[in-house]
Amino acid sequence: MFENIFTQEAWIEAWEIARTEIPLALWETVYVTVLSMVFAIIIGLPLGVLLVVGEKDGIMPLPKWLMATLGFIINLLRSIPFIILIVIVIPLTRAIVGTSVGTVASIVPLVIASFPFIARLVETSLREVDRNVIEAAQSMGASPMRIITCVLIPESVPSLLSNLTIAITTVIGFTAMSGVLGGGGLGKIAIHYGYNRYKYLVMIFATAILVILVQIVQSVGRWLAQKADRRLKK
Amino acid sequence: MIEIQNLKKTFRTADGEFDALNGVSISVADGEIYGIIGMSGAGKSTLVRCINMLERPTAGTVCVDGVDLGKLKSKELRAERRKISMIFQNFNLLMQRNCLDNVCFPLKLAGVKKKEAKVRAQALLETVGLADKAYAYPAQLSGGQKQRVAIARALASDPKVLLCDEATSALDPKTTQSILELIRDINRRLGITVIVITHQMNVIEEICDRVAVIDGGRIVEEGAVADVFSAPKSEAARRIVFPEDELAALPYAEERIVRLVFNGSEAAATPLIAGLAVDEGISANILYASTRNIGGKVYGKMLVGLPGDDDAVKRAIDYLNGDGVSAGELVREDSESTKGEEE
Ligand SMILES: Nc1ncnc2c1ncn2[C@@H]1O[C@H](COP(=O)(O)OP(=O)(O)OP(=O)(O)O)[C@@H](O)[C@H]1O
Ligand SMILES: [Mg+2]
Numbered sequence: 001m002f003e004n005i006f007t008q009e010a011w012i013e014a015w016e017i018a019r020t021e022i023p024l025a026l027w028e029t030v031y032v033t034v035l036s037m038v039f040a041i042i043i044g045l046p047l048g049v050l051l052v053v054g055e056k057d058g059i060m061p062l063p064k065w066l067m068a069t070l071g072f073i074i075n076l077l078r079s080i081p082f083i084i085l086i087v088i089v090i091p092l093t094r095a096i097v098g099t100s101v102g103t104v105a106s107i108v109p110l111v112i113a114s115f116p117f118i119a120r121l122v123e124t125s126l127r128e129v130d131r132n133v134i135e136a137a138q139s140m141g142a143s144p145m146r147i148i149t150c151v152l153i154p155e156s157v158p159s160l161l162s163n164l165t166i167a168i169t170t171v172i173g174f175t176a177m178s179g180v181l182g183g184g185g186l187g188k189i190a191i192h193y194g195y196n197r198y199k200y201l202v203m204i205f206a207t208a209i210l211v212i213l214v215q216i217v218q219s220v221g222r223w224l225a226q227k228a229d230r231r232l233k234k
Numbered sequence: 235m236i237e238i239q240n241l242k243k244t245f246r247t248a249d250g251e252f253d254a255l256n257g258v259s260i261s262v263a264d265g266e267i268y269g270i271i272g273m274s275g276a277g278k279s280t281l282v283r284c285i286n287m288l289e290r291p292t293a294g295t296v297c298v299d300g301v302d303l304g305k306l307k308s309k310e311l312r313a314e315r316r317k318i319s320m321i322f323q324n325f326n327l328l329m330q331r332n333c334l335d336n337v338c339f340p341l342k343l344a345g346v347k348k349k350e351a352k353v354r355a356q357a358l359l360e361t362v363g364l365a366d367k368a369y370a371y372p373a374q375l376s377g378g379q380k381q382r383v384a385i386a387r388a389l390a391s392d393p394k395v396l397l398c399d400e401a402t403s404a405l406d407p408k409t410t411q412s413i414l415e416l417i418r419d420i421n422r423r424l425g426i427t428v429i430v431i432t433h434q435m436n437v438i439e440e441i442c443d444r445v446a447v448i449d450g451g452r453i454v455e456e457g458a459v460a461d462v463f464s465a466p467k468s469e470a471a472r473r474i475v476f477p478e479d480e481l482a483a484l485p486y487a488e489e490r491i492v493r494l495v496f497n498g499s500e501a502a503a504t505p506l507i508a509g510l511a512v513d514e515g516i517s518a519n520i521l522y523a524s525t526r527n528i529g530g531k532v533y534g535k536m537l538v539g540l541p542g543d544d545d546a547v548k549r550a551i552d553y554l555n556g557d558g559v560s561a562g563e564l565v566r567e568d569s570e571s572t573k574g575e576e577e
Contacts, residue, residue: 113364136322136326140316140387141312141343143312146343155330207433228373230331231330234375
């Protein structure tokens, strides 16, 4: 089945498809990723903060059952494979978006899969903040809210940036997967032409663009994180 | 006025309960520099953290100007904490903010407008001698400079009390000296009450009026610095005044003992003793010396044995006392007289 991948006709045909479909698919991937990240951060960041400040010797201890429940839900959502999660949340997707297929609909499972991940990443970042610095803020009479907004988050910005970079690259991978089950974007192109219609060159193009996208995000993310870190002597 | 009464703190750990403070009572007068000295693990940090309720005491009270801090609601406590600033061994600055913003932080907490806060912060940085470092980040500063920023930050909220927990322990002797001078200067000019926690005797000698010796979560001795250090009564105080190598030197001494502390003296140790022999005709026997020359100034201590009578000892002390050197006779507790006080 592979013998005629690199024939001239195949190249011409693939190029034609790529030229007409990939720009739109790339755009879909980017905006699905961005929108999913925005929603996932809106939910995941506060949860990550709660995981840190709410523990027993945190700056704002919360009831034990609440912390246990929070931890359980996050672990549960993180352990469901994404491809299965897409199926499980179909009713929810339908309720929110009105349909369970299409580019916009794929945002719902993406957010649900990535906010627990982001919550954990935020938790790790915030835990890196020196306890003594938090205590210094407490000794100055800072309220828990002030400590969160003026110490915990600003002090961990470099770490948050590099962790969010990891989250973005993961979400890009997820968007490709959601292409299998009705989502749009580069993943859909790769599956649609490559798997369903044996147009492997198109699949390779689409995948290559995904790879490049991930590389760019990773490099920019690392650069930003380094630039933001004032602990480095410059 | 800070009044601490019968303060107790019990930590619950995996292997049972641990009493870090066993009923500490001290009172510190307004405008005083009060030292608390003790070996590692004595409970110094726990005590100082109880003063601003970073650590909740298990029992006992802490009153600052008549306000019982233990009874305050969290919002009231936060307001009260603004009047009790604290500096730390590791400075604890915000690493992602420049010096100016670090000093602005307490002002921001107090609701001071940004522009006004910046002006005030700049003035404070000037006070601590770092006006030119306003836009530098903590990572770009030396330890001494970081502590100066921390002091500026501590002063920003116009505190009545400054708590120093091992504030100079991470610094070299020369920097220690300059930070201590700054603290004393602040105490004199602004009338801020200072509580200094340390395990270093020279820190206490340098700036404190009174000292308490803490050991095993108890205050075992308290009094004027000169009294406590020249005639330490408790076991713990003696261990601090004579580190083990010093103590080893003592049994050989038949003579009267004078203790010299060099705190940035211009005069070197040995020539000073030689001078004593030449100028006063008193020959002193060096029992122990641990001095260092840092940047042309001498730091450290020395024990010398002097033969003879009260008059000779007095003359020797007068001769030795000078710029950067303090001398005092050490009253040795003979074994009989101390037995009663030990448990
Ligand atoms: N949170 C805690 N939980 C359990 N034990 C503690 C805790 N904090 C302090 N301790 C114990 O209380 C004792 C006193 O500790 P503290 O930190 O007050 O000593 P310190 O005098 O400041 O010593 P150092 O000079 O080493 O700083 C120590 O034995 C320590 O192990
Ligand atoms: Mg300590």
